Amino acid sequence: MELSLDRLTKHYKSKIAVDCISATMTPGVYGLLGANGAGKTTLMRMLCGILEPTSGDVLYNGHSIFEMGSAYRNFLGYLPQEFGYYPNYTAQEFLLYISALKGIPRYNAKKRSHALLETVGLENVATKKIKTFSGGMKQRLGIAQALLNNPKILVLDEPTAGLDPKERVRLRNILSDFASDKIVLLSTHIVSDIEAIADEVFLMKKGTFILQGSIEELVSYAKGKVWELTVPEHDLKKWELNYTVANLHHSDRGFVTLRIVSDERPSLEAVSCTATLEDLYLSFFPTEDGGK
Numbered sequence: 001m002e003l004s005l006d007r008l009t010k011h012y013k014s015k016i017a018v019d020c021i022s023a024t025m026t027p028g029v030y031g032l033l034g035a036n037g038a039g040k041t042t043l044m045r046m047l048c049g050i051l052e053p054t055s056g057d058v059l060y061n062g063h064s065i066f067e068m069g070s071a072y073r074n075f076l077g078y079l080p081q082e083f084g085y086y087p088n089y090t091a092q093e094f095l096l097y098i099s100a101l102k103g104i105p106r107y108n109a110k111k112r113s114h115a116l117l118e119t120v121g122l123e124n125v126a127t128k129k130i131k132t133f134s135g136g137m138k139q140r141l142g143i144a145q146a147l148l149n150n151p152k153i154l155v156l157d158e159p160t161a162g163l164d165p166k167e168r169v170r171l172r173n174i175l176s177d178f179a180s181d182k183i184v185l186l187s188t189h190i191v192s193d194i195e196a197i198a199d200e201v202f203l204m205k206k207g208t209f210i211l212q213g214s215i216e217e218l219v220s221y222a223k224g225k226v227w228e229l230t231v232p233e234h235d236l237k238k239w240e241l242n243y244t245v246a247n248l249h250h251s252d253r254g255f256v257t258l259r260i261v262s263d264e265r266p267s268l269e270a271v272s273c274t275a276t277l278e279d280l281y282l283s284f285f286p287t288e289d290g291g292k
């Protein structure tokens with residue numbers, strides 16, 4: 001099974017949201033990592049066939065998904081960023097309702113809903129109304145609805161938003177079980193979530209993939225660019241102004257230890273450290289808005 005993006009492009013009037021992206025996915029978990037506004041949602045909506053590209057194509061085993069229509073949608077599970085829940089439905093009713101929309105026969109729908117509520121750890125609240133759920137519980141219900149038709153391709157837009165650390169581990173386990181023979185693509189701007197969940201990462205900036213590869217491959221780009229340095233506290237502003245400071249730690253006696261991402265050794269006293277994905281991300285998105 002193969003899903004390919006072929007020079008995929010989307011313009012919103014003069015704004016280029018996705019800029020001629022080509023890539024191929026085979027079964028596994030792919031993470032789409034980028035700052036807000038990088039184009040992740042636009043790309044995912046085109047990949048689901050909901051948004052028409054300005055140019056380019058998405059190919060499922062060599063066939064354009066825009067020509068396959070509902071045949072493609074039968075293979076697809078999607079959790080959008082802003083998912084509409086019905087507050088007065090119970091979790092179970094909600095899954096049965098979505099099953100009906102997906103054309104799943106009622107008997108199968110019941111069995112499948114029950115199994116999925118268990119998979120996402122909501123079996124004990126199956127008959128509780130959604131309005132009583134926390135953000136993380138709603139998110140897990142959203143993931144369950146995306147899995148109802150046992151999709152071959154699963155697209156999750158910011159699925160880790162609102163999940164606590166335990167729930168993140170649960171999501172990672174669900175996805176790695178599920179992805180052995182399926183393609184899972186999830187977006188996030190939380191680096192540690194990608195590190196924990198994805199096998200392969202697309203780093204997206206200004207509508208393009210600036211890097212792609214395994215976490216190890218990506219981290220290798222930051223190798224030799226991460227430094228640790230202890231400076232007087234009163235100099236901190238100066239360092240923050242001139243360098244990308246990934247982390248800082250105040251020690252006693254008025255000193256602060258900085259983790260700096262920089263191509264050049266920032267000072268003779270700076271010691272080189274082992275790079276992480278977070279360091280790589282900061283080297284490409286040094287400002288708070290991520291340079292979009």
Ligand SMILES: Nc1ncnc2c1ncn2[C@@H]1O[C@H](COP(=O)(O)OP(=O)(O)OP(=O)(O)O)[C@@H](O)[C@H]1O
Binds near residue numbers: 034037041043081
């Ligand atoms: N319907 C639209 N009309 C005009 N511009 C849009 C529209 N949708 C998105 N954009 C713009 O396209 C760019 C990419 O947006 P997109 O939502 O795809 O990014 P994103 O990476 O998903 O960001 P976020 O994480 O904030 O959702 C942004 O600059 C955004 O303002």
